Amino acid sequence: TNRTILRQQLSSWKMVCRVAEDAAHAMDLLMAAARAGKPYEVALIDLNMPDVDGDQLACAIRVQPALRDTRLVLLSSSGNGHRDAREDGAFDGSLVKPVRQSQLYEEIQMVMAGDPAGAVENGSTPAPVVPGAAPGEGAGPPVLVVEDTLVNQVVVSRMLQKSGFLAQVVENGHKALDALSSRSYAAILMDCQMPELDGYETTREVRRREREQNGRRIPIIAMTANAMKGERERCLAAGMDDYMTKPLRKQTVRDTLTRWVCCPPADLTGSGTTPPPNGATATGRDGPELLQEAVIAEVMDLEGDVLSELVSLYFAEAAGHMAELGDAIARADTLAVGRAAHKLKGASGTLGAAYVSHLASELETAAKVGDLTGADDLVDRLGRGLEHTHEALRSRRAEPDIDGKASALP
Template sequence: MKFTSRGSVAIRATSTPEPDGTTLLRVEVRDTGVGIPEQQRLHIFQPFAQADTSTTRRFGGTGLGLAISAEIVEAFHGEIGVESSLGRGSTFWFTARLGPATGARRDARLRRTREHLGGTKVLVVDPDVQNRLILREQLGWWHVTSFGVPDADGARASLAAAREAGDPYDVVLLDHGLPDGEGLATARSLHLDPRFVHVPLLLLSSAYVPLTDDLRRVGITACLTKPVQAAQLRDALVRTVVGEEGVRAVEPRPEEPSEVARGKLVLVVEDNPVNQVVARGLLSSMGYDVDTADDGAEAVELTAVTPYDAVLMDLQMPRLDGYAATRAIREREASTGARRTPVLAMTAAAIAGEREKCLAAGMDDFITKPVAPATLASALRRWTGDEAATSGADTGSGTAGRPTRATVRPTPPTATSTSSVSSCSATSRPTTRPTSTASSAGSWPAAPTPSPASGPPWPTTTRPGWRPRRTG
């Protein structure tokens, strides 16, 4: 942005399926700025390199942005490069090879949107060719037929021609910033013309414009702030073409709670109240009942009186941390012969050795924050669902009906490393980066044997007024 005083900066992303099942992503960033001399393009991907090295340059920087970008792209087995014309602008681009998509496809909303908007005809009136392109591409995704014009004269001509051909426009997307302030004037003139009085107008503006009675009187049914979010544009179009019931129809229907989760009770041990609320909402939406504890000491007390199906344990907490709390729970289970309660660590400290430390304390699984809903659902299903009932039938006293860490933790696929990539190279990098192919095999670390603690590590007194809290 800082190199482009006039014109625009446009970002375009495309994808191409590859024969091996991967997808080649290509992203281009094009500006109309100062451009880069040919001799400077040869080294701008080096660390601390600047296209303008003079002491009087207008634009500062460390010269690390492109170097870091190049390393990231190489890690994705892609290429990075630049095309530039001095005084006219530059186009930086990169590619990345992505594996097959995983997870559920969310096609229901798109399908219903296409059912409502497919075949609708929309006129896009915007003086900027890039804005027209973006809007028309988005409309095309919903199977909307569209045409773009840059000004009010073009809008009148297009509306008249379509009406005479017997294929009139259903909606007009009208930019508020037409030349000479013609946005609202164009809306008034179209609304006063008996040929177009029934064509609804959606006003697009770079600044917030409230939908007032004056705007409604000239045919404007909605005001959208640019850049227009796809969901906002979709809802405005559906509301205009179909009505309010159409907007409700395209909203995703709530998913039914998982059968695995029904009747299961999960304890969330977390000292942050906001995190408690988030975890409670997420687990409740999956169908679990939820209790919460503010620290490890409270978790030890709760698990002594309530047979939880799983415990989600934070690590850093006051009074008693997650490691000590888990050791205390395991000691009690061993001394009383109680059923082993699955304890899943939840931490933002995804550093080397943290997983081993959690397993050594007696935890069964390790989930990093921020927690992805699919990851949490999978982990809980593994430890509380059918897998838990069948995997650990012969694990011995105290663990019957639960999967053991040695059998439930799968070995992940071969990992890819970028050890051949240097963070600071003394040689010049070409404009196009070659693809890196270095890789090494990796495996899930084995679970060490828990070591017993040497006495109760938690406080022996409880807080006044303490009682279990059921929140689900």
Template sequence: MSRKVAKEPIPTPASKIPAVAQARVLVVEDHPEHRAALIEQLKTLGVASVGLHDGLEALADIERQPPALILMDCHMPGLDGYETTRRIRQREAEQGLPHVPIIAVSAASNAQHLKMCMEAGMDGVLKKPLRPEELQSTLDMWLEPAPQMAHAPVDTPVAAIDIRTLYQTSMDEDIQAAEQSVQSRNAEELAHFAHRMKGAALMLGAHEAADAADRLEQEARSATQFDMARAERLLQVLKEAIARYFAPVDSKR
């Protein structure tokens, strides 16, 4: 379920809240497969959405047309979700605009992440992988009248084989990028790609790979001095976990 982590939102007059049929939800997510999966989930729930790659695209889009709700990834290159939210709240305050609900969508769930969401001005937090009933609850809370599911929810994070295949290609690319980050001793980049792979693994239900990616991310973020040998070992564990998960797919090709 969505968890409130910010001050009570500025009330928006009922006449200003779009009906769900006309509601426009922004999905701000740099990972193309996450973005596609979430857009498809919203479609199933009867809600139109627009997918955006990063915070700068989101800021430009809301200038053209204010959305009814924003689902905001927090860890994006360049302008991350926290800073994007702060800028949106600053714009609302300076121009006297209605409060747009912003819900964080992230694989992170620790206390620091929740604190950063609250301080940025977000209204709730959803943890990847999103289940239809959790997303439905968020829409019920923030959109009026509440949308209804087009059909019964599928009890898997991602059901479509084409999305699974897309994730495999994306994770292969992230592995290569992570290997380059290790060789260049760039802990920040390594943490970024590990986080992306953790989110992808969670969306797929690949828990062994998600745990391995989380260990690699935490090592990259917390180490005071870059330990290449340890980073290489953790990355190898992650590669093997990903290979095991996708082995049934590869065997059918």
């Protein structure tokens, strides 16, 4: 097979090589190596894989801070049409199969000589890679989306595009500040909890710069999965202008932006379908609903094959989050547990995976109060919940067969 040939070629150069049969296994290997302090320097990624293709896997890798220095090389068949993968922003190089040994050696040398595509060069912000964007849509007022979870990035971007806005995505506060220094935006949608620089501190810095430069006050709208009392006041105190709770609804996003953006664009899809009342296709083993139908209906209303795409991205990311949780719990690192649980909670809520989101929220709360005594049990329940969610989503008529993914999750 191609994997065997590549492994033999790489081993002949005394390179340490591991082989993964799918995207979930690849994420497990990458995250395990990063946790051990020996991250992989290069990943060769096939474009045509079942369930999660090479482009989607690259996007999932690029949003993991621990993997930002790994160089990614895209492998595609000649029948797919060759493309320069470096233009996509996620890959550092590309090869067409069948790969000659000399070409492989030269490509690895080339990507190792440059900076990885996941790194920020010269303080600039690289163009975001957001799957699901439809060409020609969203040519209206530009909106900066500051969000660190890939599933949420895709959904918010599609909602904005369908509402006639132009979406640009960055994954943390530092990159948001870089983006604001290079162009103006009609508004900012700001996630509150992010690594490196969270939404509250980012907003305070934006307001400080506006005062210092006597600049225009740009509307900043919070996006948060925290619906607790006092959260809205905290956002407003940081300098934000409005507040939306996740999972977001397209009409809510549009209505909120309309309050703050001068001359908002026309909705490209009208009011859309009316989501059904909150409900579930099944019930979690411990009580809470497994899937939230209203949220899934909202995602499906974005048109295209976006639900299938999001499910693939979700489970690829979930494998990484579960690996992070296991490692952080073993180290009794409550901060890392809370971060990973928060990401899993947010992505699950956006997709309508209500049961997994509920369990991740419990784990996040436990980490916040510094009590990890029941964390191992919660992670076990999360693993089972992901399997049940996977089965339920696979059974949906709109969802392609994705056998084997659940068993690959930790």
